Amino acid sequence: MLKNYNWIDNMDSYRLYLDGEFYGEGDLDYIHQLITEYMLIRGIYSKEKVEFKILKSDD
Numbered sequence: 001m002l003k004n005y006n007w008i009d010n011m012d013s014y015r016l017y018l019d020g021e022f023y024g025e026g027d028l029d030y031i032h033q034l035i036t037e038y039m040l041i042r043g044i045y046s047k048e049k050v051e052f053k054i055l056k057s058d059d
Helices: 028-045
Strands: 014-018 021-026 052-056
Touching: 014 028, 021 028
Parallel strands: none
Antiparallel strands: 014 021, 014 052
C-alpha cells in the first residue's frame, strides 16, 4: 500500500489519532490498516464525521 508516495518513508513510525485521541502507532502500512478497519466498522457506530490525524513519531 501507499507505494505512490515516494516522499513518505514507510520504514518510519507514525502515530494515528482519531478525533483527537491516540488510536495506534506503526509504519504506514499498519496505519493504513487501522484506518481501513475503522472505516469498515464505522457503519456500526453511525458516526457522521470522524477526523484522522497522522504524525511522524519522534523516537
